[in-house]
Amino acid sequence: MSTPAKSENVCAGCRSRKKKCDGTRPSCASCIKRGDLCLYSALAPTSQAAADQNAWIAGLDLSDSSQLQPQIWDPAVLPIQAPAWDDPNQWLNLNPETAPLNMPFPHDSSEVDGLPTPRNSSSPRDATSPRGVDTLPDVHTFLDLVDIFFERLYPFVPVIHRAKLEERIKSNGIGTIPTCLILAIAAVTASSHPDQAVQHRQKTWFIDAKTHVTRQLHSRDHAIQSLQASALIIYQAIVTNDFSTTWMLLADAWRKAVATGCSQFDSGRRVNSIPAFGANFGGDWIEKEEVRRVIWMLYMYDRGTCFSVGLVHAIDDRRLRVNFPMPDSLFQACTVSSEEPTVKDPIRFTSDIGETITAVQKHCRRRTASMHQLLILSYILLGDIGELMHAVDFDYEKHDSELETYISHLIRIRLMLPNSATDLSAAAYEDFPCVLWLDFVLTACTVTLHHRPLKNGETLGGPSSLATHWPHCVAAARNSVSMIRQASRSSAQLVLNAHIASLLFMFSRILIVEYYCPSNSKKGAATGGDDGSHSPKPTRDPSLREDLEVLALTFTRLRDGIGSVGSKFYKGFAYWVTEGPRLAQEGKALGSLTLLHTCEKWPVVPLDLDIDIP
Template sequence: MPDTGHESSSTAGRMACAFCRRRKLKCNKELPKCQSCLKFGFDCEYVTPGTPGGMKKLEGERSSRVRQLESRLGRVEQLLRAKNQQQGQDSTALSSEAGAVKAESDEVSIDEVTATALEHIYFEFVHPAVNIIHPERYVQCRPPTYLQHAIYAVSAAITEEYSVHRERLYKSSRKLLQEAELQDRKLDSLSLAHAQSWILIAFYEILQGYFHRAWMSSSRAVRLVQMMKLHRIDAVLQTTDPSLVLLDAAKDLTEVEERRRIFWMTFLMDRYSCISMGWPTLIDERDIRTYLPVSNEAFANSVSEQRLFLSQAKSAQEPEHISTFACQVVLSSLCGNKLSELQRFDPNVPATQPLGNAWLKPQRLNDPLTTIFCVPQYLTSRPSQLNPASVFLDFFAAATTICVHRAAQSQVREDPVSAEMIAQSRKQCLEVSFGIFRLMEMTCHWDLRVFYLCFPFCLYNAVTVFASFWLEQQVDLYERPLRFLLKCIDSFKNMPLATILLADIEAEFPGLIDRLNSSVGQEGSSDTSQFSAPIQLQAMDNFSASGPSLDMGFTDDFGDIGNFDQLYGAETWDIDDSILSTMGALPPSNFDTWNNSLEKGPDL
């Protein structure tokens, strides 16, 4: 039996060890180490009350422990204080940076001299193409800031001198316009300036190559003009609920015409999206009861002119009273309708015509493959009245013709047609492409800013035609206009749109530029140059967009300008059928005839 009494007597006068006292643990007071110190591996020290200096030693240990804790707490406080200071500096920097960005976006301002110059550029060069603002009314009644910034942005986009301001002005216009719309919950303050701003913003986005943004912006303009009932300004019966009328009645003839122009420019933007991107149109022509726009001169001078509806202008064989603006509307309508029909075709969907007419299905593509859009004779380009408006109409008619033919040719596999029909289609595309080439030759000395904003797209369509022919047959008849038009597109390089179009050409015809340059090196031709040295389109001094002049001494290899009326008169100029031998559509003719056609150019 163990001697428990001896053990109890040996530990009876002993206090708990220092470790157990500090930790508030139960100490068994064993020697040389208690159970707790043995378990945790600490030195076990006993201090008895009777030991000299024992309590002082214990108090010293306590004070040392307190000092250690205070020191550790002090270091923790220092670390927390330093971290808080760093976070405060970061937050201050972020807030100051955000404030700077906000100030930059909110406080976009330009000096009065620059603003005046940009307004002059707009009304001199942009206004003839996007004629939706009356100049005198603009000066008399200053528009909202978002409309001003939209005007400035488009002007800066076509002028290298002020190009540094264009992106800031564009972003400011969008931001201010969206804020104005958000603040107007019930559309009580909806005005024409909203639609005008979205139209100009969409044009700017096209120039910068922001195509998806552009069509979203134009779609907003479409809904705005429809909400304001601008598509039914001249309807005989107004069945709209009066509580839904968002605009007051127009005060005078000028304001009515301005509303018409806003609607029709929105219509053009809607059709441009269909022509260039293949997207469905948003405006149904059956809902339109608004007269076509009158001439720019009548609008500027507040003069009344004879007016037509779109349906009337399209049904007329030779409309006698139609403006250049209205002619552009008609051409875009005709082209958009034909493209929409082609886009809706699905070979997997049964035809809607009766079974007895099923044999007519192969004729579906005959209409688009034989289409040529023409400009009324009194609006077409003439040497005596050559101006940007008439030149653009001829360009636009040719470009829309090419668009329809290319869209139809892409569906030949699903809906076969005869080889003669394809050959005739390509021949017509070549004819209108030569028209673009000759017109550009005679106007290449103009100031680039007078060319309407869609000129590069028209040039692009002609280049695709000449490129396809030249890749099949490397002859000067195709190579010369191809080089010239490529350099003309490159001359618009201050517009990102032109750069994108050149990239699209290179993607559609890989290696085209390299082959053109290598052909020059092989032939050593002196009358052609590398694509890397683009044509210089020189600006004319004191040039006016409303009345450009033409150097009557201009000549080229195909003859002088005096024969221009023979090319662009009432009859379309033709190309000899021997040229079709290069297409593979007709049997090759003898090379003597072919060489003769190269020497004299296209037969007229």
């Protein structure tokens, strides 16, 4: 029989269960058996050392709150691993001779971050110590940032209930909000704050947010909030071209969702989960709806980042059992005390895309489908198309029937969409950004399916599968440019969406190719082509030139409005316009799988290069 541990060496789990603890570190036998995290209070020093160590308390005026740091005991602000020792177990065996404990307690938060605790040793992944609480925005600034988030960014990352968040802040301050979520909201919104001092803190907040959320994903506390923070940080990583964070954090967040049972949230049966990762949903319907929203946001990130460069999906949807989120008109209209809105026949996801389309179509007929639900459906289609076409054994002839099936799905989706989802004049103002976004995703589906490569022996001027399908690519791309024109009549802000940058660039290349290499052009006089040859120069469509001018202005707006990702695609567009006469025929002949590449394969183009459409 093991000897019971002394009271100062009992883990938090055994103490709360009022069970005997053997005091084994890093995990006691009881916690190992239960599969729980084993957390200890800070190691108790000798009585004399403890008295010397805590002598500073006697001189502290407890009535003066300025001497205290209320959040100093929050484990979220402490580092994962003690930086002062190579072996994290060494600090368990300290003695006063080798490491005196009678040092004064540090008041500087940067020193507090270096204090080791047993909890920190449980997640050794991140060796970077997060900064202290002094890096957090104050309450008033944070409320401003929350307002900015819901006014400008919420349509693109709709994972947070506004009334619930604001009520918690106004009732209890930001101390009850997980640090990772505070920093994530600050990181994605600071650039839009009118105060330049706040804008200058964005980079620091983003770095700290990545550190905190990576650590929080390995904790059982604040499971849902850590997923929400991940969704926000991934968006900011896209904005800043931090692709490694986008991809790796997406994978971590998804594994957290799987471990906590969120990925099968609406399966209707008990789901196996790992208690060490938390996620106790209780009876809060708002939190349950936030789970659905953050899961689908991760799904959209996964499909949106993979289709363009041919990466294997991080999210396997064969075991995904999460209903589509309820419309925002219901979700955001409720307060914390409101009862859960009744949603008739919620849209259930299945791995059969035909069944999912049918479920959404029922809501379209009743005019109850939301833009968010339609966007999710479009990303399901985009992901399935990408998964087929980027498969190792994919062949256009071999998989022609599958391609035709997806074309049928695309046609069906386009025809079932309500007018409010395809025409801004019929849409609600708050839906404008998503209407534009939905159009771009469907255009990307069209281009991916219809831009076929030339086969051996075929030419651009002769009959081919490319010649048959190419007009659909051009028509879809020009329709999207028309949508940009329509949206810009009210505001150019609608295009400042990091999700659409790659989609926009994809169909822009279609129009560049069509402009320099028209499919049905009348040949002009044999005055020489753009490449210096004496071949007849095709007559260019002036209306297509106007479309390219609109796209040039749009990419300029992206460059100036959403940071590095806008600059990247501005340079890509400028390069292809400049090199269009030389590269148009080659780009047209190679097919859709070459329209986008990973960034390192792109040519270097000056950011201030003027885009001149010849």
